[in-house]
Every structure is written in structure tokens, then in C-alpha cells.
Amino acid sequence: MHGKEILHKMKLKAGLFSSGADTGKGKSKMSKHITHGFHCMKGKSNHDMEDYVVSEFKKKDDSELGLFAIFDGHLGHDVAKYLQVHLFDNILKEHDFWTEMEDAIRRAYHSTDAEILDKARLLGRGGSTAVTAILINGQKLVVANVGDSRAVICKNGVAEQLSVxxxxxxxKRMIESRGGFVSNLPGDVPRVDGQLAVARAFGDKSLKLHLSSEPDVTAVPIGDDVEFIILASDGIWKVNVKPRSSGHYQKHKGCSISSKALDRGSSF
Known part of the structure; x- marks a missing residue:
């Protein structure tokens, strides 16, 4: 299945043309062929929708930045909503944003997490994963993430995961070095201190000693071979796929999961 077919199938399966979801779209003013959109819809889980998105272009210092993100909250939506409002602002305020962008993003992730922890009485005990993508003048993409929301890029019909x-x-070693433990009960996924199914997240003050908010950051050039980039929370990706090799996993897992998740009725 080629990239355009996967994207079309995702749109149809998710009901992008229905009125029962939060959707939006736009396009770059600098690069007319670059468009963007988002779609938020509650899946089959029995808890409230806790995802927030950013999807916009803005000017900064004579450059055009595409700012895109998924924030997948847990134990409430307040942390994810806070990230939607503040994370990119904090990134763009870093003094060396243009010269040391990856380091600037890392510092902004840490400082934003510190703000969230300071406001825990207001924001609650929950947390959020995050995947952010910054597109610079349509030519370079910088992706950062904590948790299990993913960024996948598709080039010439081949998908590659950019996030971790x-x-x-x-x-487990990092968690245990911080004094925590990883549970591994039958029929359940591994969890930090028997509670959280991700090892890195914003918020989660009660678990913070054992969690990290250190993002993985990846930068890639954007050329004519790029068909699209997908950011999505974990619901769309949680499908059992057994790749043939580690190389096959890195280059093809995105396409495999996209198509198989949709075949099995997942939504995003």
C-alpha cells in the first residue's frame, strides 16, 4: 500500500467528512503545495477525550514555521491543554532557537514540565505524552517526543518512524535507577510503579521521581520525495505487527500499522 492510499484510507476510516469530530485544515503561504489538517475523534475507550492538537503556520524572524503537535492526556485533560497553549511558545522563546534548535527544544520541554509540576494543584495529578514537529520554511522538520504518540514520515510510499x-x-534501568519499578503483570502492559504505561511524560507529579520529560529529538530534510507526515496518539498505532527485522521495523512499521489498524477498526 502506497503513501497516498494509506492517507486516503485513514481519512475515510476516521470519518474526516463527518460532523461528529473536531477537524481543521490549512496551508503554507510560502510553499503552496504544503497543506495540513487535523482530526480529533473519541475512540472506543470508556474515558473522555483527552487529546489536544496544534496545527498552524506562523511567521518568526522572516521565516515560516509549521507548528504541529499531539498531546495525549491521561488522568484528566488539563496538562494536555496546558501544553497546547504553552509548549511551542516556550520553545520559540529560547534564546538559541535558531542556532541550537534541538537543544532549545529539550530545554523548553524541561522548563514546561517544571511549570506543570509547579501548577499541579491547579492542573491536577494527571499528565500527558507529546509529539511535536516544527517545519522550517518547508525545508527542514524537527520532531521531538515524550511518551508513545508518534511521528511518521512517508517518502515514496515507504514510512519511517521519526519519534521514539x-x-x-x-x-527499566533508568526507572529503577530513580527508585521506581516496572510491573509486568499477565494480561497487562509494563507500567511504571504499576501505574503508567509510558516511561516519559509531562506532569504526573506523584510519579515524577521515576519518570523523565527528556525528549528524543530528530531533524530531517524535507524534499520532493516526502508525501506526508502523520502525528497521531497511541490509539492508531497499537496493533500487533511482527516485523521481519529491525531494519524492516524502522522503515515499514508506520505503513504496516497505519493500514492494519484501520483494517481492524481503530480510529484517530
Whole structure:
């Protein structure tokens, strides 16, 4: 299945033309062929919708920035909503945003998490994953994430995951070094202190000693071979796929999961 077919199938399956979801779209003023959109719809889970998005272009210092993000809240939506309002502002305020962008993003993730923890009485005990993408003049993309929301880029029909899944089982040593533990009960996913299914997140003050808000950051050039980029929360990706090799996993997992998740009735 090629990139355009996957994207079309995702749109149809998610009901992008229905009125029962929060949707939006726009396009770049600098690069007319670059368009963007978002779609938020509650899935089949029994809890409230806790996802927030950013999807916009803005001017900064004679450059055009595309700002895109998914914030997937848990134990409430307030932390995710706070990130929607403040995270990109904090990133863009970093003094070396243009010269050391990846470091600036890392610092802004940490400072924003500190703000959230300071406001825990107001924002509650919950937290949020995050995946952010900054497109600079349509030519360079910088992706950062904490948690299990993903960014996938599709080039010539081949998908590659740009983000990193921060699973407790993969970061057990780090969690234990902070004094925590990773549960692994039958029929359940690994969890930090038996509670949270991701090893990195914003907020979660009661678990913060054992969690990290350090993002993984990746920068890639954007050329004519790029068909689209998808940011999505974990619901669209949680499908059991057994790749043939680690290389196959990195280059093809996005396409496999996109198509198979839609075949099995997942939504995003």
C-alpha cells in the first residue's frame, strides 16, 4: 500500500467528512503545495477525550514555521491543554532557537514540565505524552517526543518512524535507577510503579521521581520525495505487527500499522 492510499484510507476510516469530530485544515503561504489538517475523534475507550492538537503556520524572524503537535492526556485533560497553549511558545522563546534548535527544544520541554509540576494543584495529578514537529520554511522538520504518540514520515510510499516509543520495559534501568519499578503483570502492559504505561511524560507529579520529560529529538530534510507526515496518539498505532527485522521495523512499521489498524477498526 502506497503513501497516498494509506492517507486516503485513514481519512475515510476516521470519518474526516463527518460532523461528529473536531477537524481543521490549512496551508503554507510560502510553499503552496504544503497543506495540513487535523482530526480529533473519541475512540472506543470508556474515558473522555483527552487529546489536544496544534496545527498552524506562523511567521518568526522572516521565516515560516509549521507548528504541529499531539498531546495525549491521561488522568484528566488539563496538562494536555496546558501544553497546547504553552509548549511551542516556550520553545520559540529560547534564546538559541535558531542556532541550537534541538537543544532549545529539550530545554523548553524541561522548563514546561517544571511549570506543570509547579501548577499541579491547579492542573491536577494527571499528565500527558507529546509529539511535536516544527517545519522550517518547508525545508527542514524537527520532531521531538515524550511518551508513545508518534511521528511518521512517508517518502515514496515507504514510512519511517521519526519519534521514539518510551516504553517502561525499554527504560527499566533508568526507572529503577530513580527508585521506581516496572510491573509486568499477565494480561497487562509494563507500567511504571504499576501505574503508567509510558516511561516519559509531562506532569504526573506523584510519579515524577521515576519518570523523565527528556525528549528524543530528530531533524530531517524535507524534499520532493516526502508525501506526508502523520502525528497521531497511541490509539492508531497499537496493533500487533511482527516485523521481519529491525531494519524492516524502522522503515515499514508506520505503513504496516497505519493500514492494519484501520483494517481492524481503530480510529484517530
Amino acid at each position: 516509543d518510551h516504553e517502561p520495559s525499554k527504560e
